[in-house]
Amino acid sequence: MRGDAGLFDLLKRAIVPAVCMLMMGYFLVAAITGPTGVLSWRGFETEKSELAEDVAARAQEKAALEKQVALLDPRGVDLDMADELVRRNLNVVKPDEVIITLPDKTDETATQ
CATH class of the missing domain: 1.20.5 (Single alpha-helices involved in coiled-coils or other helix-helix interfaces)
Structure with missing residues (x-):
């Protein structure tokens, strides 16, 4: 025992x-x-760089939109810009005008 x-x-x-x-x-x-372990750090770094690229692209879009908004300021509208927007959105063309469409900048970068 x-x-x-x-x-x-x-x-x-x-x-x-x-x-x-x-x-x-x-x-x-x-x-x-684990999901936040040492082996996941590599994936986090890749995701971080992708998000940084996305932020940079969106910052460029924002700057372009801000420029367009500044041109449409009611205190001093850029007449060419207003004319372009009206014609594009309303499809208004005078009988003696010829329209030549150019590809968007996004289309040009996609084909390169």
């Missing part, structure tokens, strides 16, 4: 450190392979 009691005491004393080791192992694996 003495041998059984010694084994039981040994298991009783070893259970807390064993559970702690298992928990540490779980957290270590999660820190390496």
Whole structure:
């Protein structure tokens, strides 16, 4: 009986450190392979660079729109810009005019 009691005491004393080791192992694996772990950093860097490119493109679009808005300021409308917008949006053409359409800048960059 003495041998059984010694084994039981040994298991009783070893259970807390064993559970702690298992928990540490779980957290270590999660820190390496988890969704925000070390192995995911490479994907985050790629996503970060893609988002930075998207931000730069949107900043260019914003600047172009701001320029267009400035040209349509009610205190001093650029007549050429207003005429162009009206003709484009309403499809208004005088009988003696010829329309020559040019490809958009986005079309030119897509074909290159």
